[in-house]
Amino acid sequence: MTEHEPQTSLLDAQGVSKKFGAVVALRDASLTIQKGQIVALMGANGAGKSTFVKVLTGALRPDTGHVRIKGEERRVGSPAEARRSGLLPVYQEPSLIPDLSVADNLRLADTPVDDFRHWVAELGIEGLRLDDMIGALPLATLRILDLARALAAKPDVLLLDEMTAALPTDLVDKVLRTVRAQADKGQSVIYISHRFAEIAQICDRATVLRDGETVGDLPIAPGVEEQVVELMLGTVLDKAPTRDAATGHGGKGEAHVRVRHLAAGSKLEDVSLDLHRGEVLGVVALEGQGQDELFEALAGMIKPTAGQIAIDDVPVSFSHPADAIAAGLTYVPGDRADGLLMSRSVHENIALPQLARISKWGAIRMKAEADKVAAAIDRLQIDTRAMGEVQRLSGGNQQKVTIGRWIAAGVDTLLLFDPTRGIDVRTKRQIYLLVRELAAQGASVLYYTSELAEVPAACDRAVVIFNGKVVDVIEAADADEPTLMRAAYGLTRAEGEPA
Numbered sequence: 001m002t003e004h005e006p007q008t009s010l011l012d013a014q015g016v017s018k019k020f021g022a023v024v025a026l027r028d029a030s031l032t033i034q035k036g037q038i039v040a041l042m043g044a045n046g047a048g049k050s051t052f053v054k055v056l057t058g059a060l061r062p063d064t065g066h067v068r069i070k071g072e073e074r075r076v077g078s079p080a081e082a083r084r085s086g087l088l089p090v091y092q093e094p095s096l097i098p099d100l101s102v103a104d105n106l107r108l109a110d111t112p113v114d115d116f117r118h119w120v121a122e123l124g125i126e127g128l129r130l131d132d133m134i135g136a137l138p139l140a141t142l143r144i145l146d147l148a149r150a151l152a153a154k155p156d157v158l159l160l161d162e163m164t165a166a167l168p169t170d171l172v173d174k175v176l177r178t179v180r181a182q183a184d185k186g187q188s189v190i191y192i193s194h195r196f197a198e199i200a201q202i203c204d205r206a207t208v209l210r211d212g213e214t215v216g217d218l219p220i221a222p223g224v225e226e227q228v229v230e231l232m233l234g235t236v237l238d239k240a241p242t243r244d245a246a247t248g249h250g251g252k253g254e255a256h257v258r259v260r261h262l263a264a265g266s267k268l269e270d271v272s273l274d275l276h277r278g279e280v281l282g283v284v285a286l287e288g289q290g291q292d293e294l295f296e297a298l299a300g301m302i303k304p305t306a307g308q309i310a311i312d313d314v315p316v317s318f319s320h321p322a323d324a325i326a327a328g329l330t331y332v333p334g335d336r337a338d339g340l341l342m343s344r345s346v347h348e349n350i351a352l353p354q355l356a357r358i359s360k361w362g363a364i365r366m367k368a369e370a371d372k373v374a375a376a377i378d379r380l381q382i383d384t385r386a387m388g389e390v391q392r393l394s395g396g397n398q399q400k401v402t403i404g405r406w407i408a409a410g411v412d413t414l415l416l417f418d419p420t421r422g423i424d425v426r427t428k429r430q431i432y433l434l435v436r437e438l439a440a441q442g443a444s445v446l447y448y449t450s451e452l453a454e455v456p457a458a459c460d461r462a463v464v465i466f467n468g469k470v471v472d473v474i475e476a477a478d479a480d481e482p483t484l485m486r487a488a489y490g491l492t493r494a495e496g497e498p499a
């Protein structure tokens with residue numbers, strides 16, 4: 001090709017539409033990608049990103065639209081056909097079969113094992129055995145295995161849907177570097193994410209969807225963030241709320257939940273912390289430092305092997321999640337599928353904890369419950385077009401339902417594990433405000449986040465866990481990303497550096 005000849009797009013989709021009954025998921029979506037480019041596909045929760053990826057990769061049949069691959073009109077009728085055409089997705093939720101081993105899963109997809117092993121190592125997963133059962137592996141590892149499996153198939157276009165949302169910072173870094181390096185070698189990537197920092201780091205362009213329609217396609221350049229947000233939302237977003245230091249809790253006074261020398265599982269070795277009423281206490285840790293076990297022990301899902309938990313100075317011991325709930329500890333897991341009744345409605349899912357509580361009052365309380373549920377849906381702007389079943393909601397809207405139910409029910413102590421995973425920028429801000437509101441009303445919140453920027457936005461203080469132990473406690477005012485990151489890697493502060 002001469003330099004004057006226009007380059008044929010590797011993939012060019014135009015005028016794609018898709019309805020689910022009355023719900024218009026895509027109305028006029030388009031996207032073009034050249035060889036070696038990374039294009040960010042952006043849009044608020046429910047804008048149609050996942051649906052678009054499913055159409056492009058043959059998992060859903062569009063109602064209208066054209067897809068050209070290397071200049072040729074193609075009907076991508078099935079995932080197998082998409083794969084043959086060089087398009088391979090990594091979906092938002094892990095796609096490996098839990099009841100099978102890693103090796104069996106690879107066999108099912110004809111994945112070359114040596115290439116897979118290469119990518120697993122490159123992406124920073126150590127100690128994986130091919131006979132490990134998928135169901136026993138943590139969510140972050142599963143996401144990486146999905147990516148490694150896709151890379152091993154050497155697709156022309158890799159479609160990554162919220163790839164980093166469930167990953168801790170160290171793995172995010174590896175994924176971003178790997179994806180960029182692959183693009184530099186000529187692989188194209190469609191990258192769905194709500195995280196601007198990642199998009200600025202690796203993407204060449206951003207295609208923006210709003211209500212199922214492509215409303216912009218811009219090169220990534222300094223200052224593009226505000227433009228993208230405006231296109232995504234169709235309005236100008238208020239400035240991010242900052243925590244009101246005057247109302248924040250400084251971690252002083254009597255602790256509501258007191259944890260001493262807690263050990264559990266193979267990773268949590270010795271964690272002590274005090275969670276006060278009215279406090280949002282952040283937990284920061286790289287993958288696998290014991291944070292899962294800390295939350296599971298507090299939620300009564302696993303038994304500690306050592307240490308004590310006390311609530312208002314009364315020692316407690318949980319043999320079952322019901323014991324933790326009875327003691328006022330409410331756990332919202334990171335894996336939204338764990339917490340939702342997928343085939344039930346949004347209303348039923350949000351009303352669930354209240355139903356347990358109010359059943360003895362019967363119909364008298366039904367109106368109050370319905371009002372609270374409606375208020376929670378409204379506060380979180382849950383997309384209710386697909387009210388029938390939670391499984392039909394977009395991923396971000398499902399996550400909002402898991403949080404919305406506790407806003408409706410009211411809580412004493414909330415254990416939030418990475419609550420904003422896959423949630424768009426506007427809703428994230430609403431969630432920070434809601435968490436702060438719950439705290440202002442006297443609730444205690446323990447808040448694990450894999451996104452370091454959330455600590456100063458939502459928390460009063462953060463404990464940093466490394467190798468199963470608390471290595472630092474950092475006040476929100478000092479919790480900038482470099483400080484948190486160094487602490488998370490177990491690096492002590494340099495002599496003379498301010499705390």
Ligand SMILES: Nc1ncnc2c1ncn2[C@@H]1O[C@H](COP(=O)(O)OP(=O)(O)OP(=O)(O)O)[C@@H](O)[C@H]1O
Pocket residue numbers: 020023024025043044045046047048049050051052383385386392393394395396397422424
């Ligand atoms: N199988 C389905 N049945 C009915 N409605 C659906 C189905 N799948 C998606 N939808 C609806 O289509 C719309 C677009 O959803 P989609 O998952 O594509 O959004 P998204 O942009 O990926 O959102 P998120 O950022 O929250 O993942 C939503 O209103 C969703 O509820």
